[in-house]
Structure formats: structure tokens, C-alpha cells
Amino acid sequence: MSTTDLVFVTTTGRPGLSRADTKLMRGHVTRSNFAKRRRRRAELQRAEHELCHTEDRLEPPVLKTQKYSIGGEKFRKDSPSPKSRINMSDFWSHFFLHGETYPASSQEGAWLQLLVSEAALAQVSLSIGFRIWSPNAAYQKEALACSSSALSIIMNRIATEQALTDAVMAAVLHMAVGERFGLDDEAWHVHIGGLAQLITARAQRGQTDLPVWFSNMIIFDAINAVFGFPLCCDKRLLDAVQPYGIPAITKVADMTQHLLHLRDLITAYHHERSPFKNEIDQKWAHLLHEARELRRSVPENPYVVATSLSAEILLWLCWENQLTPGGLTQLAGELRQAICRFPFRPCSFTEMVSCPMMLGAIAARPGSETRAWFVGRLRRSVAAAKSRAWARPLDMVEKKVCTGMVGGGRFEELWRELGADL
Numbered sequence: 001m002s003t004t005d006l007v008f009v010t011t012t013g014r015p016g017l018s019r020a021d022t023k024l025m026r027g028h029v030t031r032s033n034f035a036k037r038r039r040r041r042a043e044l045q046r047a048e049h050e051l052c053h054t055e056d057r058l059e060p061p062v063l064k065t066q067k068y069s070i071g072g073e074k075f076r077k078d079s080p081s082p083k084s085r086i087n088m089s090d091f092w093s094h095f096f097l098h099g100e101t102y103p104a105s106s107q108e109g110a111w112l113q114l115l116v117s118e119a120a121l122a123q124v125s126l127s128i129g130f131r132i133w134s135p136n137a138a139y140q141k142e143a144l145a146c147s148s149s150a151l152s153i154i155m156n157r158i159a160t161e162q163a164l165t166d167a168v169m170a171a172v173l174h175m176a177v178g179e180r181f182g183l184d185d186e187a188w189h190v191h192i193g194g195l196a197q198l199i200t201a202r203a204q205r206g207q208t209d210l211p212v213w214f215s216n217m218i219i220f221d222a223i224n225a226v227f228g229f230p231l232c233c234d235k236r237l238l239d240a241v242q243p244y245g246i247p248a249i250t251k252v253a254d255m256t257q258h259l260l261h262l263r264d265l266i267t268a269y270h271h272e273r274s275p276f277k278n279e280i281d282q283k284w285a286h287l288l289h290e291a292r293e294l295r296r297s298v299p300e301n302p303y304v305v306a307t308s309l310s311a312e313i314l315l316w317l318c319w320e321n322q323l324t325p326g327g328l329t330q331l332a333g334e335l336r337q338a339i340c341r342f343p344f345r346p347c348s349f350t351e352m353v354s355c356p357m358m359l360g361a362i363a364a365r366p367g368s369e370t371r372a373w374f375v376g377r378l379r380r381s382v383a384a385a386k387s388r389a390w391a392r393p394l395d396m397v398e399k400k401v402c403t404g405m406v407g408g409g410r411f412e413e414l415w416r417e418l419g420a421d422l
Helices: 019-052 082-096 106-117 119-133 137-159 166-181 185-204 212-220 222-226 235-244 247-272 277-297 302-318 325-340 348-352 355-363 369-387 395-400 410-419
Strands: none
Touching (some): 082 106, 082 119, 106 166, 119 137, 119 166, 166 185, 212 247, 222 302, 247 277, 277 302, 302 325, 355 369, 355 410, 369 410, 395 410
């Protein structure tokens, strides 16, 4: 890989980028970003105009955004200040976790330390929080400012050959997640492509490990990828990770590709009825075995267990083979237990767009405690978003999640239930 091919990174330990190559790379990143920025500024101007000409104006921001607009220089890599930790802890509690205490585990504490150690990651976190909190123009302006700041810092890391760290990788990953929430597919693909090249560059430099949080995030997002709405799980990332030799990711990547193939076969079958039934039956049986073997191979990893259980539930829901309602409820209960073992609590927005959460709600028997848990978690996030002026919080999943693999309108019925009387 030549340095001119990289979107976000160069490989430390090799000759630095020439002035021409640096200019080329900066231009590649910046053109996409400026186009996106112009688009968002136009949207914000329209939103401000509407706010100024309506009687039912949105309430001012609940929290003073200035408190959290912490400049990049205040987040230093060597010794983050106690104040920056407190501010970021408070921010995550309010913006991502319904006011729950953050951090609440040693793993969340380590993530908080990573957040405040890298200015780019801190700014991305602030940007996502402001973006998903409210459509209010004040929040969206703050989100845009933080996103622009993060990109500038990342470009500086590239120029000074400091881009191959876990924290910068986390920043680029979460920039992609933020664009997914904003339904900006073009920007999402740019960031995912840059992240894939960053991962490849790390391997070429001899960095043989990837952060555990990264692997787990990719693994659990695999089911969303099957439904066409991944936050970060993409074939480019899965390919880039292969040289690291992480067995769980390799197995999940294989299973994901097989599920996508099954989805295509089922779609073709419903349109043509033949000659795919025998092939579907064979593929279905193989995938059921694959999902169960995956669960048995890494029982100590709740993200792997939850992904394999979600895959098995999907298999029972998508084809003619039937499992009793009690059997499906049991699988959903096991999925709930696995999710409750996660060392990181999902933010309200990632939970609301989580296909495994939806599968658990669909699979569990009506009236069961298991179904009440899944529906309750999902409704809480939907209700919180509506209370902050998001008129249709589920709009993104209704537009993007490909539900055809699970027939009977079960996803649509769940979405109607989640949005009812709120």
C-alpha cells in the first residue's frame, strides 16, 4: 500500500509523506468533509428560519452546551485533568445513558480514560451526543463544530505520524457511527474506508493487537449488517482485520456472509418459488449448526454469545422451519442474559437501532417477562428521543432496515408498538 492510497493515515516507521502527498491526502479528506459541512449548514439555516417563524418554538437546550464544548487542547494525551474526566463523565451520563451514573464498571472507566486522552475522540463523542440529543438548531450547530474540530485534529495526527493509536482509531470509528445516525451514507463509507486502511497500516507496522472493545463492537454489529443497517460492521473492516488472526471475528465474518447469502436466496425464492428451496434448506441447517458452534466456542464473550443467539433467532423466524413459542422465548431469554453481561452499556440511540434487541422483542412470547424487558428498553429510548422533539425517532430504522428476511410484518408491528401513545 502506498502512502498516497491512505485516506486517514500514514504508516509510522516509514519515510514520512512528501509535501505533495500530504496535500493530496488532506485534499481527499477535506473535499468530502467540506461538501458535507455545506450541506449541514444549509440544513441548520433552514431549521433556524423555521424556529424563528413558529409559535410553538422548541425549548432552549436543557443543558448548557458551552459546559461540554471542551477545546481540543484541554484533552492531552499524557495526563488528562480531573476536570476533563468529570465533564466527560457527566456528558455521557446525560446524553447517552438516561442520566445513569457513568462509568459504572472498570471497562467503562478505561473507556472514559481513553476518551479524555485524545482530543479527536473527545470531540467526536461530543459531536455524536449533541447530534442525537435533539433536532434543535443549537445542538446541531454544536455537533457540527465538534465534528469539524475532530477532523482537524485527526488531520494533524496524520501530518505528525501519530494516527496509529487506539484512540485515533476509536475517533474514526465513531465518526462513521455519527454519520450513520445522520443517515449520510457517503460520509459513512468514507470513514469506514479510512478506518480499514488505518487498521491495515497498523498491521504493516507490526502492531499485532486490536483493542478488545473494537473487536466486540464489530462482532455485535454483524446482525445489523445482515439487515442492511450496520453502524460499523463492513466487509472492508472485516477484510482489514484478517491479518490480526482473531478467531471470533473470523467466525462471525463467515457467518455474516452466509446469512447474507441465505437472505438473497430467500428473497429470490419468494419471487420465483424455485429452484432454491433445497439449497435454502441446506444453507439453513448449516447456519444453525454454525451459530450454535460459535456460541460454544467462545462462551465467555457475551458479545459473541449475543450475536450467535441473534443469528439463531433470525434463522427460526426467516424460514419454514418452526420452533415452539416457548423455544423462541427461551432463546430470547438467553439473548437478554448475554446482553446484560456486556461490560459497556449501550447508549440510548444504539440500543434503539439494535437489530438484536428487536429480534429479542419479536421472538419472545407476548406477555412474557423476557418480551417486556426488550420492549421496555426499546420504548424507553424512543420515549426519551420524542421528549427531546424528535417527532419520529424510529424513522431511520424504518427507512434503512431491510426487514424482508423476517416476513409477516413483524418488525413493522414492533415499531408501531414502540411508537404508540408516546
